Amino acid sequence: MLLTQLGAPADTVAAAGWIHQSGGNPYFLTELQRAPGDAAQHDLTALVRARIHATVPAPALPILQAAAILGDHATFPLLQATSGRSEEELLDALDLLMQERVLTTENQRYHFIHPLVATVLRPDRTPARRGLLHRRAAEALEQLHTPASVQVTGVLMEHFSAAGVVERASHYADRAAEQASQVGAFVEAVSYARQALAWAPTPSRHLALGKALLSSGTATEAQEQLEVALQAFEQVGDLVGAASASLTLAMFAVSKSHFAQARQRLAHPALAQTEAVNPALYAEAS
Numbered sequence: 001m002l003l004t005q006l007g008a009p010a011d012t013v014a015a016a017g018w019i020h021q022s023g024g025n026p027y028f029l030t031e032l033q034r035a036p037g038d039a040a041q042h043d044l045t046a047l048v049r050a051r052i053h054a055t056v057p058a059p060a061l062p063i064l065q066a067a068a069i070l071g072d073h074a075t076f077p078l079l080q081a082t083s084g085r086s087e088e089e090l091l092d093a094l095d096l097l098m099q100e101r102v103l104t105t106e107n108q109r110y111h112f113i114h115p116l117v118a119t120v121l122r123p124d125r126t127p128a129r130r131g132l133l134h135r136r137a138a139e140a141l142e143q144l145h146t147p148a149s150v151q152v153t154g155v156l157m158e159h160f161s162a163a164g165v166v167e168r169a170s171h172y173a174d175r176a177a178e179q180a181s182q183v184g185a186f187v188e189a190v191s192y193a194r195q196a197l198a199w200a201p202t203p204s205r206h207l208a209l210g211k212a213l214l215s216s217g218t219a220t221e222a223q224e225q226l227e228v229a230l231q232a233f234e235q236v237g238d239l240v241g242a243a244s245a246s247l248t249l250a251m252f253a254v255s256k257s258h259f260a261q262a263r264q265r266l267a268h269p270a271l272a273q274t275e276a277v278n279p280a281l282y283a284e285a286s
Contacts, residue, residue: 063097081139101113135165157195177193178208189216194209
């Protein structure tokens with residue numbers, strides 16, 4: 001048994017406490033056993049935090065915080081941009097963090113050897129400081145991943161949201177919903193579209209959510225969202241938007257064999273008026 005190998009009795013009350021707090025993880029079990037005095041009485045989060053601050057020099061902590069914020073996207077350029085450190089400072093810190101076996105590297109990305117360390121470190125700054133790191137991470141991701149895949153678009157949404165930049169977060173939620181729909185990931189598309197709508201309700205977002213819900217097989221809510229979109233487009237005089245919502249509702253009616261309702265939707269005045277401004281949409285309706 002590991003505790004026996006470490007020279008500690010495995011049948012004591014303290015040992016039972018260490019095993020419980022570590023969750024069976026050999027690294028954390030070792031750290032609990034090494035902790036002096038009554039440290040085993042503290043929760044594992046406090047122990048991990050104390051251990052990191054005791055073994056990692058202060059100049060390297062911002063790098064570690066940036067890596068925790070970036071997660072699986074912790075490449076050298078993103079770490080530098082997020083941490084705000086020079087290339088040489090970053091290299092020195094990474095060398096030390098890998099020497100201390102806090103981080104490891106694979107495929108040009110840096111990872112925490114024990115993910116719980118990242119979980120502990122993320123909230124270890126003030127909200128304003130975390131917001132700054134998330135904003136830096138998002139802006140760097142924008143520059144390095146253009147155009148962005150659906151995975152990166154979702155990460156951009158999360159970083160801008162955590163930074164409090166709701167306008168940018170909702171923009172990337174829109175894009176992620178569209179990209180997810182294009183690859184047939186309709187459940188994800190619904191989730192992203194719903195999030196964008198929650199941040200900033202617009203007729204277009206009601207329409208996007210309605211279409212995503214239709215594709216995912218959630219018919220009742222889809223129709224509700226499409227009706228809301230149609231009414232909102234009508235209120236602001238958006239002919240193209242109203243025509244698109246009417247056409248989608250008509251296609252939905254056809255799928256349910258409600259042909260009279262479909263004809264009624266296709267007779268919406270906006271569809272006839274879109275011929276000049278959006279011939280493709282008019283042709284689809286025809």
